[in-house]
Amino acid sequence: MKTPLIAALAATLTLSACGSFSSRINPFNWGKHRAPKGDVLTPAGGYPAARTAGPLVPxxxxxxxxxxxxxxxxxxxxxxxxxxxxxxxxxxxxxxxxxxxxxxxxxxxxxxxxxxxxxxxxxxxxxxxxxxxxxxxxxxxxxxxxxxxxxxxxxxx
Structure with a gap:
């Protein structure tokens, strides 16, 4: 009776450690690590200004x-x-x-x-x-x- 109780308590404590939002063990945090801000794909000089309107269709x-x-x-x-x-x-x-x-x-x-x-x-x-x-x-x-x-x-x- 003591062994199943101790095993259940150990499993509960182990899983509760995964619940920390900053834990790397937490599966909800997997894949959420962002690239540093310097690694962006913005072209040098920025994007060209958007055109709001061109000439009228003939x-x-x-x-x-x-x-x-x-x-x-x-x-x-x-x-x-x-x-x-x-x-x-x-x-x-x-x-x-x-x-x-x-x-x-x-x-x-x-x-x-x-x-x-x-x-x-x-x-x-x-x-x-x-x-x-x-x-x-x-x-x-x-x-x-x-x-x-x-x-x-x-x-x-």
């Missing part, structure tokens, strides 16, 4: 507004002059609020390629973007406009 080819349970999704397709344009966005004007006539305007912006690229076919140059409008904002909107450099497309309610 031509907005199509636009569609799809209703969702929590609002609407505005989708647009643009045609840049060459291949390689990227990071397309619909940037809301007027701080993302409709104007006094209920018009919500988006600017279709792209980031140009870093070097000259081929023109190729129109299908290979198309860029698709989308923006979400929640139900609260949608109540005040009567028209949605997507602007490009040469044209703009409108959807009415």
């Amino acid at each position: 031509r907005v080819q199509s636009m569609r507004v799809n209703r969702t349970p929590d609002g609407a999704i505005v989708r647009a397709t643009g045609l840049p002059p060459t291949q390689g344009y990227w990071d397309g966005k619909l940037v809301a004007t007027n701080d993302g609020k409709p104007d006094e006539h209920g018009v919500m305007t988006y600017r279709f912006v792209l980031v140009p390629p870093p070097e000259a690229t081929p023109v190729s076919t129109p299908q290979s140059r198309e860029v698709n973007v989308a923006a979400h409008i929640d139900n609260n904002a949608l109540r005040a909107i009567r028209r949605i406009v997507v602007e490009g450099a040469q044209n703009s497309l409108t959807a009415r309610r």
Whole structure:
């Protein structure tokens, strides 16, 4: 009777030592040792500044507004002059609020390629973007406009 009691007491004391948060025996601490702060992968000179917006897409080819349970999704397709344009966005004007006539305007912006690229076919140059409008904002909107450099497309309610 004494041997099982002593064995159980020894096991309890051993396991309670693992519960210390600073113990290396504690399995919850395994793999949590961090590398020193000098071992980071930041490039010399830091990261380049993020671009917030590029030029307007020359031509907005199509636009569609799809209703969702929590609002609407505005989708647009643009045609840049060459291949390689990227990071397309619909940037809301007027701080993302409709104007006094209920018009919500988006600017279709792209980031140009870093070097000259081929023109190729129109299908290979198309860029698709989308923006979400929640139900609260949608109540005040009567028209949605997507602007490009040469044209703009409108959807009415």
